[in-house]
Amino acid sequence: MDIERIKAAARRLKGHARVTPLLSSPFLDDIAGRRVLVKAECLQHTGSFKYRGARSALSAMTDGDRARGVIAFSSGNHAQGVALAARQFGVDAVIIMPADAPCMKIDNTRALGAEVVLYDRSSEDRDAIGARLSRDRGLTLVKPFDDPEVIAGQGTCGLEIAEQAAALGITQADVIVCCGGGGFTSGIALALEAKAPDMRVRPAEPEGFDDVARSLASGRIERNSQTSGGLCDAIVTPQPGDLTFPIMHRLCGPGLVVRDDDAERAMVQAFARLKLVAEPGGAVALAAALYHGDDLQGDTVIVTISGGNVDRGVFMAALEKFGGP
Amino acid sequence: MDIERIKAAARRLKGHARVTPLLSSPFLDDIAGRRVLVKAECLQHTGSFKYRGARSALSAMTDGDRARGVIAFSSGNHAQGVALAARQFGVDAVIIMPADAPCMKIDNTRALGAEVVLYDRSSEDRDAIGARLSRDRGLTLVKPFDDPEVIAGQGTCGLEIAEQAAALGITQADVIVCCGGGGFTSGIALALEAKAPDMRVRPAEPEGFDDVARSLASGRIERNSQTSGGLCDAIVTPQPGDLTFPIMHRLCGPGLVVRDDDAERAMVQAFARLKLVAEPGGAVALAAALYHGDDLQGDTVIVTISGGNVDRGVFMAALEKFGGP
Numbered sequence: 189m190d191i192e193r194i195k196a197a198a199r200r201l202k203g204h205a206r207v208t209p210l211l212s213s214p215f216l217d218d219i220a221g222r223r224v225l226v227k228a229e230c231l232q233h234t235g236s237f238k239y240r241g242a243r244s245a246l247s248a249m250t251d252g253d254r255a256r257g258v259i260a261f262s263s264g265n266h267a268q269g270v271a272l273a274a275r276q277f278g279v280d281a282v283i284i285m286p287a288d289a290p291c292m293k294i295d296n297t298r299a300l301g302a303e304v305v306l307y308d309r310s311s312e313d314r315d316a317i318g319a320r321l322s323r324d325r326g327l328t329l330v331k332p333f334d335d336p337e338v339i340a341g342q343g344t345c346g347l348e349i350a351e352q353a354a355a356l357g358i359t360q361a362d363v364i365v366c367c368g369g370g371g372f373t374s375g376i377a378l379a380l381e382a383k384a385p386d387m388r389v390r391p392a393e394p395e396g397f398d399d400v401a402r403s404l405a406s407g408r409i410e411r412n413s414q415t416s417g418g419l420c421d422a423i424v425t426p427q428p429g430d431l432t433f434p435i436m437h438r439l440c441g442p443g444l445v446v447r448d449d450d451a452e453r454a455m456v457q458a459f460a461r462l463k464l465v466a467e468p469g470g471a472v473a474l475a476a477a478l479y480h481g482d483d484l485q486g487d488t489v490i491v492t493i494s495g496g497n498v499d500r501g502v503f504m505a506a507l508e509k510f511g512g513p
Numbered sequence: 514m515d516i517e518r519i520k521a522a523a524r525r526l527k528g529h530a531r532v533t534p535l536l537s538s539p540f541l542d543d544i545a546g547r548r549v550l551v552k553a554e555c556l557q558h559t560g561s562f563k564y565r566g567a568r569s570a571l572s573a574m575t576d577g578d579r580a581r582g583v584i585a586f587s588s589g590n591h592a593q594g595v596a597l598a599a600r601q602f603g604v605d606a607v608i609i610m611p612a613d614a615p616c617m618k619i620d621n622t623r624a625l626g627a628e629v630v631l632y633d634r635s636s637e638d639r640d641a642i643g644a645r646l647s648r649d650r651g652l653t654l655v656k657p658f659d660d661p662e663v664i665a666g667q668g669t670c671g672l673e674i675a676e677q678a679a680a681l682g683i684t685q686a687d688v689i690v691c692c693g694g695g696g697f698t699s700g701i702a703l704a705l706e707a708k709a710p711d712m713r714v715r716p717a718e719p720e721g722f723d724d725v726a727r728s729l730a731s732g733r734i735e736r737n738s739q740t741s742g743g744l745c746d747a748i749v750t751p752q753p754g755d756l757t758f759p760i761m762h763r764l765c766g767p768g769l770v771v772r773d774d775d776a777e778r779a780m781v782q783a784f785a786r787l788k789l790v791a792e793p794g795g796a797v798a799l800a801a802a803l804y805h806g807d808d809l810q811g812d813t814v815i816v817t818i819s820g821g822n823v824d825r826g827v828f829m830a831a832l833e834k835f836g837g838p
Contacts, residue, residue, distance in 0.1 A: 209534055214597075215624065228556075230788040231536060263621060272539075292785065299540065314579030459828075460617065463555040463790040496788030500836035503784075504829050511825035 189336055191382035194343035196246040201344055204276070205414065206232050207239050208345075209354035210352040210490075213461040219478045223488040225358070226474065227349055228464055229246075230496030234268035234296070236422070236470070237345055237372055237494050238332075242269035244341025245330045246277055254279050259327040261285075262312055263496050264293025266332040273329075282321055284314050288422060290499045297350050311417055333371030342372040345364030346379025349490060353384065360386040362446060362484050364473035366494035367391035367400050367425035369434030373406060378440040387490070389440040392473040394420040394448060399427045400436065401443025409433050419448045419502065422495050423468030444483055450475040452506035458493060459507065467498035514661055514760060516707035519668035519700065520789050523568040526669055529601070530565050531557055533670075535815075537679040538786040544803045548813040550683070551676055551788055551799065555821030559593035559621070559794070561747070562670055562697055564658075567594035569666025570655045571602055576809050579604050584652040586610075586639055588746050589618025593656040594629035605789050607646055609639050615746060615824045621732060635742055648754025654713065659754030667697040671704025674758030674815060678709065685711040691819035692716035693748035693755030694726050701817075702764040704735050712815070714765040718797040719745040719773060722804035734758050744773045744827065747794030747820050768809055775800040778829035784832065785819060792823035793831075 208231045216224040228307040229237040246254060257280030260270040267283040274281035281302040285294055286309045289443055299306050305321070307314050322329060330336060349363065363380060370391070377389040391400045402410040411427045418424065428436065451468045454475035458466040466474070473491040477484070527772070533556045541549040554562040571579060582605030585595040591609040599606035606627040610619055611634045623629050632639050647654060648794065656663060688705060690698040695716070702714040716725045722741055727735040736752040743749065753761065772778075776793045779800035783791040791799070798816040802809070 204535065206536075209531065209556060211531075214620075231534060231553075235788050296540075441835055456825075459825070463560050465784055465788040465790065500781075500784070500832045504832055507825045507829055 189339060189378060189431070191378060193336060193340040194347060194379050197337065197342045198347055199338035200247040201240060201243055201341065204243055205344065208232055209347055211462050212347070215320045215461045216457060216478065219457070220489065221481050222486070225353065225488065225490045226229055226462060226478050227345065227490065227492045229345060230466055230470055232462055232492050233495045234272050236265040236269065237342055238265040238269035239272060240336035240344055241341035241371060242266065242273040243332060245335060245337040246273045248337040249328060253328050256326040256328065257281065258282070258330050259318055259322055259435050260330045260332065261318060262332055263289045264297070265422050265497060267293060267297040267302065268300060268497070270330050271297050271300035275301045282327060284318050290497065292499050293497050296497070321486060333369035334431045336431065338376045339371050339431065341375070343379040345372070346376035347383060349376065350380055350383035353490060358488055359384055360486060361488040361490045362390050362486060363387050363490045364390045364392050364476050365492050366423055366473045367393050368468055369425040370428045370436050371399060372492070372494060373440060374432040374435035377435060381424030390442070390478040391436065391440055391445050392444045392446060393423065394418055394451065394469070394472055395445050397424045398443060399425070401445055403428050403433060404441040404443050407437065420451060420469035420472060422442055422467055423472065444476040444480055446472050446475040446480065450479045453510045455506045456480055456510045457502065463494060465496040465498065465503065466493045468502065472497035514664060514703060514714050516703060518661060518665040519672060519704050521527060521666035522662065523672055525572040526565060526666065529568055530669065532673055533557055534675070536787050537593060539804065540786045541782060544782070545814065546806050547811070549802050550678065550813065551787060551816045552815065552817045554670060555789055555791055555795055559597050560820055560822045561590040561594065562667055563590040563594035564597060566597040566663035566666035566696055567591065567650055567655060570660060570662040570818065571598045573654060574663040577610050580655050581625045581651040581653065582606065582666045583655050584609070584643060584647055585655045585657065586643060587657055588778050589615045589622070589746050590822060592622040592627065593625060593822070596622050596625035596654050600626045603814065607652060611644050615666055621822070640757070654712045658694035659756045661756065664696050664700045664756065666700070668700030668704040670697070671701035674701065674744055675705055675708035678691065678815060684709055685811055686813040686815045686816045687715050687811060688712050689717050689801050691748055691795055691798045691818050692718050694750040695725060695753045695761050697817070697819060698765060699757040699760035702760060706764055715767070715769050716765055717769045717771060717801040718748065719743055719776065719794070719797055720770050721819055722749045723768060724750070728753050728758060729762060729766040729768050732762065745776060745797060746793035747792055748797065766798050769796050769801040771800040771805060775804045778835045779803055780831045781835045782830065787819060790821040790823065790828065792817045792820050793827065797819035
């Protein structure tokens with residue numbers, strides 16, 4: 189994995205992925221006590237950065253493999269990214285989703301033309317389901333994070349951060365990335381290593397699912413004791429990836445861990461101050477910037493809002509609890 | 514008023530106003546039955562396009578006039594735009610606001626450093642209050658729409674629409690603009706007349722406050738019978754302006770009129786499909802595109818989301834009424 193692969197992904201994504209804006213608000217700066225720049229990946233196609241990696245992976249496949257169709261496991265954002273990319277290429281997509289994934293994510297994945305196969309997290313083996321479908325139909329697996337072309341696709345967001353920050357005269361910052369398996373985090377870290385080497389990438393995770401923070405601290409891959417629960421479904425994974433962890437270990441850290449209610453507070457700030465809809469998992473980086481400033485350094489922090497696919501009930505609950513007037 | 518004044522405003526705004534993205538969603542295309550492109554001015558500084566006109570006006574003033582400070586009348590979005598522009602120039606801003614303006618708008622205007630003077634719409638004469646303050650303190654009035662430099666500032670959004678649409682290969686479209694006094698509408702219309710002459714600007718207004726639609730139909734300035742009420746506070750004005758109406762009469766129409774509940778439905782679609790927070794008045798153009806398609810022509814419609822400064826209660830009510838799962 190190196191910057192050339194990310195640049196190649198950027199060429200393939202040009203005209204397809206959106207260049208998302210880098211936003212700010214004086215009100216957020218006041219809360220954080222430093223300048224806060226927000227990379228609004230909730231405005232990416234399908235409402236999350238995952239489209240970048242999915243489109244990167246599908247566009248890197250051979251025509252023959254792609255024509256037979258693709259398969260993916262996902263609780264929702266990767267699902268929608270793969271579904272849209274597959275539809276754009278005119279190929280079949282089968283998405284294996286947990287039955288308790290947010291309704292919006294399941295509905296959207298279907299509406300984007302994918303065949304959704306639901307499974308019960310507690311009683312069914314998704315890998316066995318996926319292996320059978322792949323074998324029977326010749327589908328190619330698009331992994332959610334531990335794949336070089338997926339990492340390269342997510343890394344294109346890092347190229348944009350470097351360029352947009354430089355345009356504001358900013359070359360030094362902590363860059364907080366919402367982190368699940370580490371595809372987004374490691375991709376951005378590789379891009380910034382090449383394009384903005386004075387920036388430091390800080391993975392942000394929800395409390396109880398801080399496998400990356402603990403892995404970075406111990407120097408080896410650590411697992412979460414639970415793999416579901418909490419509000420931040422988008423970024424709950426069992427452990428960092430075999431490809432993503434060495435990159436994060438070399439380039440990122442220390443990790444930041446936020447409570448679910450901090451993520452909800454950050455969702456409300458994104459609503460009020462940025463006019464953006466963030467999902468809980470997509471708001472953990474902003475939460476870290478706003479409410480864990482003691483763990484940060486420097487005058488400027490850059491955060492990702494990684495996705496905005498939130499059911500209205502979850503969003504309204506956050507507004508109800510932490511909204512202003 | 515001509516394109517040169519808008520280009521001059523664009524030069525003054527460069528590096529200050531945001532170039533807001535032109536967004537889309539296949540789900541919105543499906544509802545509308547045509548391609549829908551959304552100019553997300555809710556992502557502008559202060560959460561609405563009004564910052565463009567305010568910054569344009571203040572940057573066009575003489576240093577001496579500006580140094581004595583500015584005054585504005587506004588229910589909220591112009592207020593915030595003027596407050597931020599004044600703070601950036603380091604000059605005083607006095608904003609006269611109705612006491613029943615949305616809380617968020619009053620709070621934000623104060624937080625941006627302006628002196629807010631509240632008045633009672635039913636019993637007090639805001640013009641008399643303003644005249645006294647202007648005279649006593651030498652403040653210059655920044656009008657909300659009927660001023661050439663304000664219109665030119667809003668027109669910079671039209672330059673961006675022309676450029677962003679052309680990059681997608683689009684030169685023909687109905688362009689629906691959320692319309693109050695007509696500054697935004699007439700500015701965009703002037704910009705598109707020069708840069709995308711095959712586009713047609715369609716003002717959108719809430720039912721009961723359709724002064725522009727009626728004025729365009731009759732060919733002379735018509736007044737609203739009421740000047741408050743309804744959800745769309747941002748775009749309720751007594752009548753089109755003396756400067757804006759002739760421009761709109763020459764370039765725009767016919768007007769589109771939507772119900773408040775259509776605006777709420779559009780807010781929910783912006784939430785779910787674009788991850789954007791729209792205020793009711795900022796959603797009327799999207800509402801017209803989604804729910805009044807019979808009044809439109811062509812394969813593509815471009816709409817503005819003019820602002821996102823909505824109190825959480827209003828937003829939650831819309832989600833409650835018209836949200837999905």
